[in-house]
Amino acid sequence: xxxxxxxxxxxxxxxxxxxxxxxxxxxxxxxxxxxxxxxxxxxxxxxxxxxxxxxxxxxxxxxxxxxxxxxxxxxxxxxxxxxxxxxxxxxxxxxxxxxxxxxxxxxxxxxxxxxxxxxxxxxxxxxxxxxxxxxxx
Amino acid sequence: xxxxxxxxxxxxxxxxxxxxxxxxxxxxxxxxxxxxxxxxxxxxxxxxxxxxxxxxxxxxxxxxxxxxxxxxxxxxxxxxxxxxxxxxxxxxxxxxxxxxxxxxxxxxxxxxxxxxxxxxxxxxxxxxxxxxxxxxxxxxxxxxxxxxxxxxxxxxxxxxxxxxxxxxxxxxxxxxxxxxxxxxxxxxxx
Numbered sequence: 405x406x407x408x409x410x411x412x413x414x415x416x417x418x419x420x421x422x423x424x425x426x427x428x429x430x431x432x433x434x435x436x437x438x439x440x441x442x443x444x445x446x447x448x449x450x451x452x453x454x455x456x457x458x459x460x461x462x463x464x465x466x467x468x469x470x471x472x473x474x475x476x477x478x479x480x481x482x483x484x485x486x487x488x489x490x491x492x493x494x495x496x497x498x499x500x501x502x503x504x505x506x507x508x509x510x511x512x513x514x515x516x517x518x519x520x521x522x523x524x525x526x527x528x529x530x531x532x533x534x535x536x537x538x539x540x541x
Numbered sequence: 542x543x544x545x546x547x548x549x550x551x552x553x554x555x556x557x558x559x560x561x562x563x564x565x566x567x568x569x570x571x572x573x574x575x576x577x578x579x580x581x582x583x584x585x586x587x588x589x590x591x592x593x594x595x596x597x598x599x600x601x602x603x604x605x606x607x608x609x610x611x612x613x614x615x616x617x618x619x620x621x622x623x624x625x626x627x628x629x630x631x632x633x634x635x636x637x638x639x640x641x642x643x644x645x646x647x648x649x650x651x652x653x654x655x656x657x658x659x660x661x662x663x664x665x666x667x668x669x670x671x672x673x674x675x676x677x678x679x680x681x682x683x684x685x686x687x688x689x690x691x692x693x694x695x696x697x698x699x700x701x702x703x704x705x706x707x708x709x710x711x712x713x714x715x716x717x718x719x720x721x722x723x724x725x726x727x728x729x730x731x
């Protein structure tokens with residue numbers, strides 16, 4: 405009974421054909437899909453020679469080195485630009501300080517002159533009575 | 542099929558690769574069709590499997606390994622697709638899927654019914670049954686393909702056979718009842 409049923413199952417599950425043009429459709433898609441691991445070519449060496457070390461794929465170090473050099477140069481340039489900016493700011497602050505000092509000295513000098521004039525005016529007032537006596541009406 | 546075909550395909554010979562595809566496309570497509578129950582999905586799955594094969598040709602050691610690899614990838618990919626898109630058991634059978642069964646003169650209706658009932662099994666059980674009865678693989682190979690212990694494969698087959706047989710009997714009983722009641726017109730009964 406089981407064998408008969410299994411035979412029937414095998415017959416019912418017979419493989420079916422793929423749709424027409426299946427292979428052509430697939431082959432049309434192949435160029436887009438590059439083989440990830442192409443076949444390895446094995447070269448037989450004479451048995452007397454010692455086995456050569458396995459070849460390793462060479463890496464291209466040019467690009468990483470250039471990238472690293474660019475990064476270092478960019479960092480150094482940034483530091484240098486920062487130093488220049490600090491120096492310029494210090495010089496500007498010194499110049500502004502000197503200018504402020506000069507203006508303060510000028511203000512003190514003017515104030516001192518004004519005070520001298522006021523002091524002179526207070527200590528030596530003009531004699532108005534003598535003039536009145538010279539011109540009697 | 543000569544082993545040199547595989548070597549040529551690995552070396553980049555497109556014709557050799559096409560010959561390999563033609564030799565295995567029916568098997569891969571059938572696994573997809575009976576797992577996914579849709580012809581368009583089965584074709585997509587088979588295309589996907591062969592594209593993967595093209596990328597992995599360097600890993601294929603022999604023609605036997607090729608057959609094993611294709612069945613393994615097709616089955617597992619179908620189970621994976623079914624986990625994501627449950628588009629099998631509730632959908633009707635594809636019209637074209639029934640054609641091959643009709644070619645058998647013995648009992649085409651029963652063959653068709655068996656193929657339909659197979660879709661009611663769980664995806665792993667269905668894959669086991671397909672690899673066993675469609676691809677005619679032994680239990681150890683099925684276990685290796687589906688990453689399943691041999692005892693699990695055995696129990697899947699045993700349970701699936703019991704279920705299928707019971708449902709076949711049930712389907713026949715339903716048909717008999719329908720045939721018996723059909724000529725009776727209840728409205729005209731007194």
